[in-house]
Amino acid sequence: MWPNNRFIKLCGIELPIIQAPMAGSALSDMVVAVSQAGGLGSLACALLSVENARKELESIRRRTSRPINANFFCHQPPREDHAREINWRGRLDAYYIQLQVDSNTSIPQSARAPFDEEMCDLVMKFHPEVVSFHFGLPDKNLLLRIRKSGAKILSSATSVDEARWLEDQGCDAIIAQGFEAGGHRGMFLTEDVSTQVGTMALVPQVVDAVKVPVIAAGGIADARGILAAFALGAAAVQIGTAYLRCPEAQISPLYRQALKDAKDNETAITNVFTGRPARAILNRFIREVGPMSDLAPEFPLAAATLAPLRAKSELAGSADFTSLWSGQSARLSRELPAADLTKQLAAETLKNLTLLQTKA
Numbered sequence: 001m002w003p004n005n006r007f008i009k010l011c012g013i014e015l016p017i018i019q020a021p022m023a024g025s026a027l028s029d030m031v032v033a034v035s036q037a038g039g040l041g042s043l044a045c046a047l048l049s050v051e052n053a054r055k056e057l058e059s060i061r062r063r064t065s066r067p068i069n070a071n072f073f074c075h076q077p078p079r080e081d082h083a084r085e086i087n088w089r090g091r092l093d094a095y096y097i098q099l100q101v102d103s104n105t106s107i108p109q110s111a112r113a114p115f116d117e118e119m120c121d122l123v124m125k126f127h128p129e130v131v132s133f134h135f136g137l138p139d140k141n142l143l144l145r146i147r148k149s150g151a152k153i154l155s156s157a158t159s160v161d162e163a164r165w166l167e168d169q170g171c172d173a174i175i176a177q178g179f180e181a182g183g184h185r186g187m188f189l190t191e192d193v194s195t196q197v198g199t200m201a202l203v204p205q206v207v208d209a210v211k212v213p214v215i216a217a218g219g220i221a222d223a224r225g226i227l228a229a230f231a232l233g234a235a236a237v238q239i240g241t242a243y244l245r246c247p248e249a250q251i252s253p254l255y256r257q258a259l260k261d262a263k264d265n266e267t268a269i270t271n272v273f274t275g276r277p278a279r280a281i282l283n284r285f286i287r288e289v290g291p292m293s294d295l296a297p298e299f300p301l302a303a304a305t306l307a308p309l310r311a312k313s314e315l316a317g318s319a320d321f322t323s324l325w326s327g328q329s330a331r332l333s334r335e336l337p338a339a340d341l342t343k344q345l346a347a348e349t350l351k352n353l354t355l356l357q358t359k360a
């Protein structure tokens with residue numbers, strides 16, 4: 001039925017649609033809805049404590065027996081750089097004064113800790129059928145433990161070099177993340193954002209370079225995008241931004257409104273929110289301090305200094321300092337429950353495929 005069955009067979013799912021893991025924006029309700037609908041629901045664990053990740057996984061396993069994906073960041077922990085912290089704080093001083101935020105305010109932050117033994121224990125306990133990573137892969141021992149659990153291992157590549165590297169390390173499938181994608185760039189062999197590749201160019205080149213199935217990600221938000229991904233040789237798609245408008249997404253009304261209003265040319269790659277390049281809807285903070293700043297401390301340290309500004313401005317009903325992660329196709333997204341969205345995307349793709357074949 002699908003032009004390429006490799007990924008759905010690999011994971012034992014019905015539909016070649018992965019709901020992208022979205023740290024801070026989607027939890028068990030979204031995962032269960034998508035997996036029950038036949039796609040692959042993903043739990044992003046990067047912003048969860050071990051205890052909260054356990055709770056979410058327990059809740060998911062209670063509510064569905066379908067395959068699920070657990071996702072983790074695996075960046076290098078940041079080096080301490082006091083001087084850089086001071087410069088960054090200095091850059092934000094004027095905002096602290098303007099918003100009348102006490103300079104000693106600090107807001108507890110999630111550690112955004114890379115995947116470790118404790119999270120690996122959770123994987124062994126809950127046995128997600130798929131485990132995916134962002135920013136490369138964890139160290140070999142952790143990877144071996146996951147492999148032994150029987151989970152299929154995925155990670156994001158933003159270039160052919162990264163895709164080949166991931167395949168060499170034993171990934172079972174590769175997510176080709178194009179420049180259009182919302183959220184953090186998964187890039188790990190380069191820091192040069194200016195050479196990042198769009199989905200249309202990246203997917204077929206990765207397909208040519210590796211033997212494992214390739215999943216297309218970035219800017220895909222409707223059946224036309226999914227069909228195009230298959231035409232480029234992908235075996236599935238990973239969709240993030242389009243799922244953010246589902247009621248299951250745990251985002252603020254401000255964020256929801258921004259997604260509804262965002263035009264094609266109103267996102268940018270920026271490092272000012274966390275210290276790592278990520279695509280977000282333009283707002284005051286990106287315009288005035290970014291989009292890329294040499295002053296931003298290493299990931300994820302930039303976020304802590306910003307947090308009090310964000311909290312104060314959100315209280316006043318403004319998203320001026322909020323990271324509104326979004327891909328370039330927010331405009332194509334629809335407000336639908338996640339299960340309905342998954343089923344509709346699949347049905348419309350198959351319908352378009354038939355129409356194309358008839359025309360041919």
Ligand SMILES: Cc1cc2nc3c(=O)[nH]c(=O)nc-3n(C[C@H](O)[C@H](O)[C@H](O)COP(=O)(O)O)c2cc1C
Pocket residue numbers: 020021022023025044045046071072133134156177180181182183184217218219220238239240241242325326327328329
């Ligand atoms: C709000 C948001 C949060 C994200 N968080 C993660 C994450 O925690 N882990 C991950 O692997 N990818 C994350 N991503 C990137 C997605 O996996 C995927 O590459 C991207 O959403 C695809 O582009 P699209 O948003 O245009 O569909 C995130 C994306 C968004 C929009």
